[in-house]
Amino acid sequence: MKTPMTLAAAAAAFAALMTAAVPAQAQDYGAMIQQSMARMNAIVGQAEQRVNGAVQQRMQDPAVQAAWQQYVARSGGRPSMNYATFTYYYIYTNGFSAGGMAHMRATESGIQQREMQSWQGLRQAEAQRGAAQQQQRDAYFANQQEAGRGLMGQSTYTAPNGYRLQLPHTWQPNTTVQYQGANYHVDAGGRYYVQGNDGWWYPLAGSR
Secondary structure (H helix, E strand, O other): OOOHHHHHHHHHHHHHHHOOOOOHHHOOHHHHHHHHHHHHHHHHHHHHHHHHHHHHHHOOOHHHHHHHHHHHHHOOOOOOOOHHHHHHHHHHOOOOOHHHHHHHHHHHHHHHHHHHHHHHHHHHHHHHHHHHHHHHHHHHHHHHHHHHHHHOOEEEEEOOOOOEEEEEOOOOOOEEEEEOOEEEEEOOOOOEEEEOOOOOEEEOEOOO
């Protein structure tokens, strides 16, 4: 039987597990999610055992039995819940008192909020896992492209405005080259420059 007490324990535990710090370089989001779910299920199972034990014990309480009989009578012999469920809510609401009912409603509201936060954490972890996998694929593809250009004697350079250029990396130091409609200069240290429309020379970031 899933109970509010059980869900509260599960939501709190899951939220804590999903927000645990893991080194970024060692994160495996798929494994992290599976481990978190396994731990949450274990905590839920333990909480259910405690709740069911308490319910079984209180079912023997004459006060609870008397309250059950009154409830059955009011329902015309057709109660909407069984005796075990009735006993659970009897415990939860302190005998269906006004204060107990208010406490139950407040607890239920808190549980719903924690469950929402937990599932949001799960979706965020899944999104991060997908993003990490895509970054790995993108980096691999970019490295493969760069390796291919290297075999053809080219490298990727970046202008100050962020524009990326594929240029031969075989140009010699202290040379000025006109290439694909633009002027480039290589200084004594092998650093590349491109000449802008204003006539000034701008340094290019080195190959990746």
